[in-house]
Amino acid sequence: MTDTAASCPSDLDNEEPDQPSSAATPTPQHLAPPRMAGAGGGVADKLGNKYELAWAIRHALFCIQDERRSLTLEEIDPELADGSEFTYVNEHGDTSVTQVKRQNNITDHWTIAALRGRGVLAAAARHVAAGREFHFSSMTPSGALRVMAERSRQSADAQRFVKHQLTQKLGETFDELTAANVFGSSERAWQTLRGMWIEVEVEEQLVMTNAMLAEVSLEGATGDLMAVAIGAVLLDNLRTRVTRRELLDALDRYGITPRGAVARRTSHEQVMATTQSWRGTVERELLALPIERQEAADLVDLMTTTRLALVVGAGGGGKSSVLYQAARDLEAQGAEVLAFRLDRRGAFGSTMELGTQLGLSTSPVAALRQAADGRDAFLIIDQLDAVSLASGRLSERYDVIADLIQEATAVDGVRVILACRLFDVENDHRIRKLDARNDVERLTVEPLPEEASANAVSAMGLDPDLLTATQRTLLRSPLNLVLLETIADQPGALNFTSRGSLFEAFWQRKEQTSEERRPGTLFNDVLARIANTASDNQTLSVPVEILGPGDSSSTRGFSPPNRSSRSKMTGSPSFTRLFSTSRSPASGCHDSSRWSNSCAPRSKNCSDARRCGRSSSFSESEIPIGSGQRSSRYLAAQMFASTLRRRWSPSS
Known part of the structure; x- marks a missing residue:
């Protein structure tokens, strides 16, 4: 039952258990849930009805997904209607009732006393005792009750539940449930909790998810409009049991049909x-x-x-x-x-x-x-x-x-x-x-097992027995193995002593390859310009117009930067994410007009925290650049080399 009807809490609903209601104090005004000015009486009722209908629409969408399910909004049977807005029967024939309270306007959470005062707990006890699941849906969290309900279903009996599942705070709240004016005993409290499901979802998210679910099963309008149409159908069929067939027949009049x-x-x-x-x-x-x-x-x-x-x-x-x-x-x-x-x-x-x-x-x-x-x-x-x-x-x-x-x-x-x-x-x-x-x-x-790392080194044509202890540790990182594979055919491939020196060797190999393919290409100058522009703009791509016709060859008015000029760009250790060409997710095609990389963050002392600690590699993985190697912006550009060679080659 719960895998369809219950709403899992979002990451925003991972609340701590409530304090016992006996110790509860009014929430400070700045922490209280927002209230509409004058939202009493009719306005509050209308807001509550809107939220209640959204939950009913959610369950109607479940019914559309499986013809064995059914929904009744505003039950005619007084036993089912008592403390319930609607009744839902799942594909296994299990019956659940749902009570909806949009929010608690007194505090930012539901206490046991508040739930008892609203009749929620009494209704839960009656329905669970009758063999039905009881769902309580609200925008206001009831953390302790939700946690205890989940843990009660993990316990074989009340004694084990009390002994193994309750923290001190939860135990204090559970004691409130065992009071004579609530459930009356530990056994009855445990049994009732096992049949309770607490669903917390803000109205905006509820409506958006309904629209998404509508698009999964239906076509003929946008998701939000199809959800509204379902709500209209439900209001036209109050106290009537509806299934997939009745819902689809009614929706057909709006031009809404099952997705083909x-x-x-x-x-x-x-x-x-x-x-x-x-x-x-x-x-x-x-x-x-x-x-x-x-x-x-x-x-x-x-x-x-x-x-x-x-x-x-x-x-x-x-x-x-x-x-x-x-x-x-x-x-x-x-x-x-x-x-x-x-x-x-x-x-x-x-x-x-x-x-x-x-x-x-x-x-x-x-x-x-x-x-x-x-x-x-x-x-x-x-x-x-x-x-x-x-x-x-x-x-x-x-x-x-x-x-x-x-x-x-x-x-x-x-x-x-x-x-x-x-x-x-x-x-x-x-x-x-x-x-x-x-x-x-x-x-x-x-990290990779040492045996797997050694086998990978051997597959590159290198002798893993020559590796030092430091190198073995470094090469348990898949990223470092990829870097080594790039330079494996070079003399002294195993001369690296740190992650930084391994990257340095990789960089030199890329620079060498670029020169072999296109002599005079301004490898460092061009790539640094691209990385700097992307970093300054905090964007994933930069326009190709930042490159000039002289950027592919030193014979066009530029000379390759020497090591002394590069050394001016070195800085403190930082992390850089490096990308290859931008691609369309749908087609996988290269976008020849744009070059992509992410922001190249500054050092860890930078005042802009968002631009620091960004770790990545030439292949969109992550690599910290060691101190004294090259500046993060400068290094961020290196993987554009192959793209630039294609872009500026004579054939293009």
Whole structure:
């Protein structure tokens, strides 16, 4: 029952348990939930009715997805109607009732005393005793009650629940529930909690998710208008049990029909193209002989028991590779996979705008569910750190990703996998809160086993027995292995002593290759200009017009910068993200008019914290640049070399 009707809390609803109501004090005015001026009486009722209808629309959309489900808004049966706004029956025949309270206007959370005073707890006890699930839906959180309800279902009996599941604060709140004027005993309190589901969702998010769900199953209008039409149908059928058939018959009068096979096929093609584009960016980072990661198999197994997973690891540790291998295995099992990386995105203000950027016709979740057509569906979001407060370029877009996660949890069969650097999990309170959610499982990507690293070195034609202890440690990072592979055929390939000197050797190899292919190309000067412009503008791309006709050869009025000129650009250690050419998510085609890279952050002492700590490599992974090597901006440009050679070669 709960996998369809219950709304999973968003990362904004990972609240701490409430204090006991006996100790509750009025919330300071600046912390209280916003109230509409004069929102008493009729206005408050209308706001409450609007919120209540939005929840009813959500369940009507569940019914449209499966003909075995049914919904009755305003029950005629007095026993079912008591303390309930609507009754929902799922595909297994389980009955649930839902009571909706838009918000608590007294404090910013529901206390036990407030819920008792509103009759919520008494209604819950009656319905659970009768064998029904009781759902309480509100914009105001009731943290302690939600936590206890979840934990009660994990306990075999009341004694174990009290002994093992209750903290001191939760125990104090549970004591209130056992009082004679509430549930009356520990056993009855535990039994009632097991049948309670607490759903917290702000109205705006509720409405947006309804629109997304409408687009998954229906066509004929925009998602928000189709949701409004469903609400009109429900109001026309108060006290009447409706199923998929009745709802579709009524919606047909508005020109709204079930989504057809052509639309599903289009969504499938779009999802495949987006995922293939992401796959291409990962493949460019892989070794010639990729290393199979145990974490990928662990992730596939983990997703059989959870709907939300967070893949965490150090920069350059192979998180994207783990996702790549897991996606491959999930697709082999017949699942639909939509994967993309956030560090390639421009600004987006909604899940619909994000979908458009990805080449989809609608929100990523809606497109994925349409494409799956009943099969298991997995949404893979790579590079979550791109929206991190600690080091992200799009930190203000995190709320959109939170909305996307909320949409996914509201849809049957959709599971979410996110990947993020450990640094950002620990230093962005929003991602840290997401990681702490009860419904999120973390999987940590560890450094490569030494045997796997040694085998990779051997595959490059190098002798792993010659590696020093420091080199062995460095090469447990997949990123460092990729750097080594680039210079493996050069004399002294194993002469590096640090990550910085390894990158230095890589840089020199790129510079040498550029000179061989196009003698006189202003490798350093041109790439530094591109990186500086992208950094100054805080954008993913810069116009090609910043390059002049003399930028491809020293014979056109320029001379290559010498080492002394480069040394003036060195600075304190920092991190840089480096990109290759911009690509269309849908088609994978190169955009020949723009060059892409992210902001190249300043040193850790920079006053602009958003531009610091950004770690990455030539292949869109991450690498810290050692002290005394080159400035972060200067190094940020190096991967444009191959793009510039193509752009300015004689053949073009």
